[in-house]
Amino acid sequence: MLTLEKARAWYPGYDAVHGFEHIERVYRLCQKIGPPEGADMEIMLASALLHDASGSHPEEGNRKDHHLRSAEFAEAILIEENWEPGRIRAVQHCIRAHRFRKDESPQTIEAKVLFDADKLDVIGAIGVTRALAYAFQVKQPVFADPSKKFMESGNKEAGEPHSAYHEYVFKLKKISEVLLTETAKKIAEHRQIYLNGFFEELADEMKNNK
Numbered sequence: 001m002l003t004l005e006k007a008r009a010w011y012p013g014y015d016a017v018h019g020f021e022h023i024e025r026v027y028r029l030c031q032k033i034g035p036p037e038g039a040d041m042e043i044m045l046a047s048a049l050l051h052d053a054s055g056s057h058p059e060e061g062n063r064k065d066h067h068l069r070s071a072e073f074a075e076a077i078l079i080e081e082n083w084e085p086g087r088i089r090a091v092q093h094c095i096r097a098h099r100f101r102k103d104e105s106p107q108t109i110e111a112k113v114l115f116d117a118d119k120l121d122v123i124g125a126i127g128v129t130r131a132l133a134y135a136f137q138v139k140q141p142v143f144a145d146p147s148k149k150f151m152e153s154g155n156k157e158a159g160e161p162h163s164a165y166h167e168y169v170f171k172l173k174k175i176s177e178v179l180l181t182e183t184a185k186k187i188a189e190h191r192q193i194y195l196n197g198f199f200e201e202l203a204d205e206m207k208n209n210k
Contacts, residue, residue, distance in 0.1 A: 007049040016133035029117035047094035050074040116184035124191030
């Protein structure tokens with residue numbers, strides 16, 4: 001049986017960005033969002049436990065394909081758990097579709113709930129903490145002025161850093177606009193305001209202190 005305690009072994013406890021604490025928060029958010037949205041909670045919670053299980057941590061190399069690697073990992077785990085093939089595929093779809101930068105869009109209500117729960121964890125006070133922690137992990141600055149090219153297209157100039165503020169401009173400031181369920185949108189309202197206020201204050205202080 002899949003449980004939070006079993007999942008703990010798949011994640012490093014020390015990773016402030018994609019470690020077990022993130023998984024536990026997403027799991028709890030799925031428990032909150034899934035029932036009112038009519039999700040199959042067995043598929044839902046298995047997806048939450050497994051969505052970052054392979055390739056999401058800095059020591060594992062390039063994390064751009066971690067959703068694909070985690071879906072493969074999930075298949076192996078769920079086969080051991082004697083899941084039916086169709087339900088395994090449903091979990092894999094949730095995992096493959098959970099990223100903000102993705103090729104596969106969420107089609108099922110379970111995939112939509114996982115997408116939303118994962119995104120809710122990048123806004124609010126927790127989102128601020130994770131954005132700064134990720135910048136430190138990958139040795140990027142907390143703030144750098146984005147270039148005109150980045151502001152217009154999301155593509156950096158040669159040698160331009162990808163600061164936490166860049167991530168805010170590119171992704172974090174519009175999270176509430178991409179959420180797919182009404183339950184998550186309500187949770188996001190305050191979190192989005194808090195995160196945006198922090199990064200706009202950060203930019204103002206950094207620019208005015210030069």
